[in-house]
Amino acid sequence: MEWLGLxxxxxxxxxxxxxxxxxxxxGNLIKKLLGLSIFQSAVxxxxxxxxxxxxxxxxxxxxxxxxxxxxxxxxxVLILTAIVVGISTMALGLAIVVRIKEAYGSIEEHEIxxxxxxx
Amino acid sequence: xxxxxxxxxxxxxxxxxxxxxxxxxxxVAVMLTGIFSLLMAxxxxxxxxxxxxLTEAAVGAGISTVLFLGALALTGHNExxxxxxxxxxxxxxxAAALIVYATFDNPRLGDPEAPVHQxxxxxxxxxxxxxxxxxxxxxxxxxxxxxxxxxxxxxxxxTAAIGVMMLLGTxxxxxxxxxxxxxxxxxxxxxxxxxxxGRLLIPFIVLFGxxxxxxxxxxxxxxxxxxxxxxxxxxxxxxxxxxxxALTVVPLSTIAxxxxxxxxxYVLVGLAGIVLGGNFLDYSVLLSNPVSGQHLGILLIELGVxxxxxxxxxxxxxxxxxxxxx
Numbered sequence: 001m002e003w004l005g006l007x008x009x010x011x012x013x014x015x016x017x018x019x020x021x022x023x024x025x026x027g028n029l030i031k032k033l034l035g036l037s038i039f040q041s042a043v044x045x046x047x048x049x050x051x052x053x054x055x056x057x058x059x060x061x062x063x064x065x066x067x068x069x070x071x072x073x074x075x076x077v078l079i080l081t082a083i084v085v086g087i088s089t090m091a092l093g094l095a096i097v098v099r100i101k102e103a104y105g106s107i108e109e110h111e112i113x114x115x116x117x118x119x
Numbered sequence: 120x121x122x123x124x125x126x127x128x129x130x131x132x133x134x135x136x137x138x139x140x141x142x143x144x145x146x147v148a149v150m151l152t153g154i155f156s157l158l159m160a161x162x163x164x165x166x167x168x169x170x171x172x173l174t175e176a177a178v179g180a181g182i183s184t185v186l187f188l189g190a191l192a193l194t195g196h197n198e199x200x201x202x203x204x205x206x207x208x209x210x211x212x213x214a215a216a217l218i219v220y221a222t223f224d225n226p227r228l229g230d231p232e233a234p235v236h237q238x239x240x241x242x243x244x245x246x247x248x249x250x251x252x253x254x255x256x257x258x259x260x261x262x263x264x265x266x267x268x269x270x271x272x273x274x275x276x277x278t279a280a281i282g283v284m285m286l287l288g289t290x291x292x293x294x295x296x297x298x299x300x301x302x303x304x305x306x307x308x309x310x311x312x313x314x315x316x317g318r319l320l321i322p323f324i325v326l327f328g329x330x331x332x333x334x335x336x337x338x339x340x341x342x343x344x345x346x347x348x349x350x351x352x353x354x355x356x357x358x359x360x361x362x363x364x365a366l367t368v369v370p371l372s373t374i375a376x377x378x379x380x381x382x383x384x385y386v387l388v389g390l391a392g393i394v395l396g397g398n399f400l401d402y403s404v405l406l407s408n409p410v411s412g413q414h415l416g417i418l419l420i421e422l423g424v425x426x427x428x429x430x431x432x433x434x435x436x437x438x439x440x441x442x443x444x445x
Contacts, residue, residue, distance in 0.1 A: 004122055004228075006225065006227065007129060008129065009218075009219075009222035010219050010222060011133055013215050013219045013222065014133050014215055014219075015136050016218070017211045017212070017214055017218070018133075018136045018140060019136075021208060022139075022140050024204070025204035026198070026204075028198040028199075030145050030187070030190060030191065030198075031145065031198055034148055034149070034152055034187070035140070038139065038152075044163075045159065048163050048166050048168045050235045051166065051167065052166045052228055053167075053231050054229035055229075057167060058167045058169040058170075058339065059167075059244065059257055060169075060254050060256070060337075061244075061247065061254045061256065062254065069231075071166070071167035071168070072235060073244065073256040073257045074239065075235070076168045076171050076257050077260045077268075080174050080341075081268070081269060082272075083171070083175055083178050083179065083343075084174065084272070084343045084346075084347065085272050086178075087183050088279035088280060088431060089275075091186050091279060091280075092283055094186060094190040095283040095439075097194060098190055098193045098194060098439070099286055099287070101193060101194040107194050107195075108199055
């Protein structure tokens with residue numbers, strides 16, 4: 001069952017590439033942003049996978065209990081803030097998409113490009 | 120047992136991601152993203168990251184879904200793709216195979232000898248009880264040891280919210296018109312069950328948000344999670360009762376003051392450290408006892424973070440909601 005210890009990383013690799021595929025292969029701008037958010041989640045998964053220690057618990061120290069094993073708090077801090085920053089930047093992306101829709105009447109990449117060439 | 124559960128959740132995660140990509144109805148895709156985030160939050164929880172799981176559940180499954188739906192209302196929910204670009208799957212599969220091949224050199228999940236556990240992390244775990252004396256090490260690192268990072272991230276959130284306001288305009292701007300479609304302004308008022316259940320839930324979500332804010336030093340939680348939770352409660356109110364009543368409860372001027380005020384509070388706490396003879400964001404000098412000073416400093420900056428995050432998320436929501444459908 002040695003391979004089970006790598007399963008998280010494999011899921012990271014697959015989800016990461018599914019995200020990338022959506023960004024490069026889909027023409028709809030909202031779909032691209034959804035792909036970006038999947039891509040981002042995969043990176044979060046990688047970091048949080050690295051924090052786990054066998055037999056460990058969440059890094060909250062209990063008074064009077066010694067010999068506790070804690071998982072690594074540092075990746076958690078990094079990802080905690082990254083999630084909130086991620087939603088803010090995603091909102092900025094959505095706002096740009098809304099403005100593109102108002103300017104071009106479409107959020108499909110090929111239609112926007114066709115309009116640009118026509119001008 | 121836990122391992123099997125984890126494998127099950129991760130497999131579901133991949134299936135959900137594939138479903139998001141395959142569907143051409145963006146409405147379905149956004150709802151699946153909510154499920155994706157919830158699964159991700161469960162995985163984080165199993166991996167001992169309680170704080171991160173709380174954040175992902177509040178932000179990913181809650182607010183992110185609402186923002187995407189708000190954008191869909193303005194752009195339409197049908198994906199019309201003439202260019203499938205299926206051949207792009209080939210390099211993507213090759214890259215995925217390469218990453219999977221590379222993982223065979225990775226330390227196994229939970230290996231205590233992994234390099235990531237050898238560097239500064241043990242120092243944080245050892246020194247937190249002595250220097251800061253709060254149980255939650257994640258909050259100690261976030262607020263004190265790496266306070267600079269957190270300050271920067273708060274300003275990234277603030278900048279993004281300002282960017283959304285500039286792109287979409289606020290209600291004060293010319294983009295807003297008094298004539299709005301009835302369905303948008305009245306929310307779900309005519310739906311009895313969501314309205315009754317929502318009204319029952321909102322006070323408890325706000326209460327839980329406040330608990331998470333002020334108990335974040337002792338249990339999972341802190342400013343980022345609390346800000347997202349309180350914002351989610353107010354957004355739920357706006358969805359149920361319509362935007363007008365929500366803006367009566369928390370007006371745009373209050374939201375703007377929250378956005379700027381929280382970040383300002385954070386910077387002022389940092390500057391207070393300099394004035395009192397320490398370094399920027401050194402809380403030990405705030406009170407005569409260094410450990411109490413750390414407690415006070417972390418409490419104040421977490422409050423600043425919570426207020427800014429809540430204000431920013433609300434302003435982003437209102438920017439999308441106030442935009443007229445062209």
